Amino acid sequence: MSIRESERLQRRLRIRRGIRLHPAQVVVVGFAAAVLGGTLLLLLPPMTRAPEGTSFIDALFTSTSAVCVTGLTVVDNELHWTPLGHAVIVALIQVGGLGIMIFASLIGLVLARKMSVRARLNAATEASVVGFADVRGLMRGIVLISFAIEALTWMFLFPRFLFGYGYSPVDAAWHALFHSVSSFNNAGFALYSDNLMGFVDDPFICLPICAAIILGGLGFPVIMQLRKEFTRPLHWSMNTKLVVWGTIVLLVGGTLFITAVEWDNPDTFGQLNPAGRVLAGFFASVQTRTAGFNSVDIGLMHDESWVAMDVLMFIGGGPASTAGGIKVTTFAVLFFIMLTELRGEGAVNIFGKRLSRAVHRQAITVVLIAVAAVMAGAVLLMLLTGLAFDEVLFETISAFATVGLSTGITADLHPLAQAVLVLLMFLGRIGPLTLGSAIALRERRILYELPKERPAIG
Amino acid sequence: MSIRESERLQRRLRIRRGIRLHPAQVVVVGFAAAVLGGTLLLLLPPMTRAPEGTSFIDALFTSTSAVCVTGLTVVDNELHWTPLGHAVIVALIQVGGLGIMIFASLIGLVLARKMSVRARLNAATEASVVGFADVRGLMRGIVLISFAIEALTWMFLFPRFLFGYGYSPVDAAWHALFHSVSSFNNAGFALYSDNLMGFVDDPFICLPICAAIILGGLGFPVIMQLRKEFTRPLHWSMNTKLVVWGTIVLLVGGTLFITAVEWDNPDTFGQLNPAGRVLAGFFASVQTRTAGFNSVDIGLMHDESWVAMDVLMFIGGGPASTAGGIKVTTFAVLFFIMLTELRGEGAVNIFGKRLSRAVHRQAITVVLIAVAAVMAGAVLLMLLTGLAFDEVLFETISAFATVGLSTGITADLHPLAQAVLVLLMFLGRIGPLTLGSAIALRERRILYELPKERPAIG
Ligand SMILES: [K+]
Ligand SMILES: [K+]
Numbered sequence: 060m061s062i063r064e065s066e067r068l069q070r071r072l073r074i075r076r077g078i079r080l081h082p083a084q085v086v087v088v089g090f091a092a093a094v095l096g097g098t099l100l101l102l103l104p105p106m107t108r109a110p111e112g113t114s115f116i117d118a119l120f121t122s123t124s125a126v127c128v129t130g131l132t133v134v135d136n137e138l139h140w141t142p143l144g145h146a147v148i149v150a151l152i153q154v155g156g157l158g159i160m161i162f163a164s165l166i167g168l169v170l171a172r173k174m175s176v177r178a179r180l181n182a183a184t185e186a187s188v189v190g191f192a193d194v195r196g197l198m199r200g201i202v203l204i205s206f207a208i209e210a211l212t213w214m215f216l217f218p219r220f221l222f223g224y225g226y227s228p229v230d231a232a233w234h235a236l237f238h239s240v241s242s243f244n245n246a247g248f249a250l251y252s253d254n255l256m257g258f259v260d261d262p263f264i265c266l267p268i269c270a271a272i273i274l275g276g277l278g279f280p281v282i283m284q285l286r287k288e289f290t291r292p293l294h295w296s297m298n299t300k301l302v303v304w305g306t307i308v309l310l311v312g313g314t315l316f317i318t319a320v321e322w323d324n325p326d327t328f329g330q331l332n333p334a335g336r337v338l339a340g341f342f343a344s345v346q347t348r349t350a351g352f353n354s355v356d357i358g359l360m361h362d363e364s365w366v367a368m369d370v371l372m373f374i375g376g377g378p379a380s381t382a383g384g385i386k387v388t389t390f391a392v393l394f395f396i397m398l399t400e401l402r403g404e405g406a407v408n409i410f411g412k413r414l415s416r417a418v419h420r421q422a423i424t425v426v427l428i429a430v431a432a433v434m435a436g437a438v439l440l441m442l443l444t445g446l447a448f449d450e451v452l453f454e455t456i457s458a459f460a461t462v463g464l465s466t467g468i469t470a471d472l473h474p475l476a477q478a479v480l481v482l483l484m485f486l487g488r489i490g491p492l493t494l495g496s497a498i499a500l501r502e503r504r505i506l507y508e509l510p511k512e513r514p515a516i517g
Numbered sequence: 518m519s520i521r522e523s524e525r526l527q528r529r530l531r532i533r534r535g536i537r538l539h540p541a542q543v544v545v546v547g548f549a550a551a552v553l554g555g556t557l558l559l560l561l562p563p564m565t566r567a568p569e570g571t572s573f574i575d576a577l578f579t580s581t582s583a584v585c586v587t588g589l590t591v592v593d594n595e596l597h598w599t600p601l602g603h604a605v606i607v608a609l610i611q612v613g614g615l616g617i618m619i620f621a622s623l624i625g626l627v628l629a630r631k632m633s634v635r636a637r638l639n640a641a642t643e644a645s646v647v648g649f650a651d652v653r654g655l656m657r658g659i660v661l662i663s664f665a666i667e668a669l670t671w672m673f674l675f676p677r678f679l680f681g682y683g684y685s686p687v688d689a690a691w692h693a694l695f696h697s698v699s700s701f702n703n704a705g706f707a708l709y710s711d712n713l714m715g716f717v718d719d720p721f722i723c724l725p726i727c728a729a730i731i732l733g734g735l736g737f738p739v740i741m742q743l744r745k746e747f748t749r750p751l752h753w754s755m756n757t758k759l760v761v762w763g764t765i766v767l768l769v770g771g772t773l774f775i776t777a778v779e780w781d782n783p784d785t786f787g788q789l790n791p792a793g794r795v796l797a798g799f800f801a802s803v804q805t806r807t808a809g810f811n812s813v814d815i816g817l818m819h820d821e822s823w824v825a826m827d828v829l830m831f832i833g834g835g836p837a838s839t840a841g842g843i844k845v846t847t848f849a850v851l852f853f854i855m856l857t858e859l860r861g862e863g864a865v866n867i868f869g870k871r872l873s874r875a876v877h878r879q880a881i882t883v884v885l886i887a888v889a890a891v892m893a894g895a896v897l898l899m900l901l902t903g904l905a906f907d908e909v910l911f912e913t914i915s916a917f918a919t920v921g922l923s924t925g926i927t928a929d930l931h932p933l934a935q936a937v938l939v940l941l942m943f944l945g946r947i948g949p950l951t952l953g954s955a956i957a958l959r960e961r962r963i964l965y966e967l968p969k970e971r972p973a974i975g
Contacts, residue, residue, distance in 0.1 A: 423877070
């Protein structure tokens, strides 16, 4: 019965698209179409202020960066584009952010239906938490929640731009809109040449943006459960608990480490008062999950901060969110597996529930492929550019985890190297999701078991 | 019955040491005692040619590096020590290499006895392959095999030093002895200030040394099985198959990559003829598993080679070998888990046998702890020294995986930073083994199973 339901859902997906596609293929085709459409739009003359127009690689890079909500840029986002160009970019961001949340949630729904009835009753799975029975309801829910949080962020940013910085009402409304959408969708695009460095010690700009980023990075299933059961943390699903606690630990840890390392750095936090330094540290920590705004020059931060940000960016945000990376849950699952081993326990129990064994292998697979993609990308960039490993590693992780932070090298790279980053952004955005869904939706048949053997480890 | 046997074996271990210790504690205490003994010996005036003697940190560092068969040095190994000092170092290397093989094999034996009788019959476990029923036989076997391979290596090196380089017979014998022991035990100590750079294009020195290193890095259980069943690869245990095939793949891949990257580098391979470049590439590839000799200046190699060597060093050699790293088997197990996921199969089957599920978690644990130790060590070194990430990462992996290759920074580090490396060498040498044994030897009781749940991954 559960299998049949899932098939009906998959069939409906196919009918909506007109052709028979595996959900994973739908994701790839959908994102590729959005990137190409965006590229063509951005190539049009009215989009740019540059008299020579926009080159193909610049348009492709910007479109990929917007649709994949990465935020890496090869042209000056303030000066190169007209307001129309900015409108296209913000639309691509919104499409990309909604797209990833909808696809990921749909796949979660199909997956949940595929589980046995008993497992579903026990599991408090995401789909039952989300509470949407059909595809249309789910999509409507995601769109409404997104717009609601973006509107709320807008209401904080608009008066600050209007009164705090003396923008005209139209300008203030537009800047608030652009940065709200860019924040909630973890895109990291800003309307300023220096990103958000002008607001480094302004909590009225930084904090609403951080709040929108964190909410967007939690993921739709978590947002829905928090909305319903915020005050009953014991009822949360394992997914919600892992995302919420993981996010808190990573945010606090990142803030403390980056603030401590950069405290006296005259090129970054050193010029701020103590409160400003903590704000800047918190802001930088939030950006690694994986929004990618910057309020100080990343290129001038200490190498230690880069390494910490490498790790945080690689981990990323929650599943079915606008954030990238291997996901907080993947990292948490590996951590709890390790804890179980060190304690010598037989089963991996997290918050009073047993972790499904299939998840062990899934987590290993996602991490190994992410490591392989990042390392291959880094070595390729080194061969193409001759830049140092730390710079290249930072940029590669930033692209793959769709963060968009940069040590400053991206804009000056050879087009071939930029093409590598385009590929990494695309792979990083849709890779883990399509891979995960392709794996999870496949039938597993165990026809016979081979005799067991254990090689020595470590 | 198997439990009782294992307990008897553990008890015997305790009786031999006089006090009741867990095998993991025996390893820690044994290695710490050897390091301290070596430090005290190396502090004695007759050991050094330097008029001011040897400082405590230099003696501690050298002793740790020798006992842990790492090969990192803080003093000039040729000029600082007298022949007596070199004799102490080679003795420490031999003790450390034998120690790690004996402890690891013993733990494998205890572990094998702990498996159920049926599992043992199916599994062709290491212990049954090794064919030694008791501790004394096992130890004797390891010592004999080690000395036999070292003697064989000596017979290739001695005539070359004697006739090819015109050493006196005593000098040739001594140099052949030192480098044989240093090679088989994957120590990487050489009697020359520039390590083995003087022999970069001499296959009669490089190849015997490489052969000894590769054999030492396979591990005792694999050597024993190859000795008995070299021509019957289908009969090999999963452990042997993983180590042999993994070693071949990594050696060939490493040789191709490093040779290609360094081909035109005027500071490394560029000055050699084509055959010499391939030899140097093969030599460098072998050293990462984890002997640590160098025939070119590592500091002048390209950054891409460093990254490749980082990866190869981190993986290391076979279990129960003189090599370090997370071990080829650990890496191979994770790779096959990924392959199983990508193929959508239900069980991880390797070479016609099913991989024990307990091994999944063990492999994850070893890798996570290794990554954490390396990252923590690298950040600590960066904070202490202000050096760049790529240099520090190379040195940290080299220390933790007991490789001993260096970009050249170790000798000039602050004593505090050198102390970090001492700790990393010690942890890297005995950590995975003691951790693995502590986990594997512990009783696992599953009293009740909690309801299952699966969070979203990737
Ligand atoms: K981003
Ligand atoms: K070594």
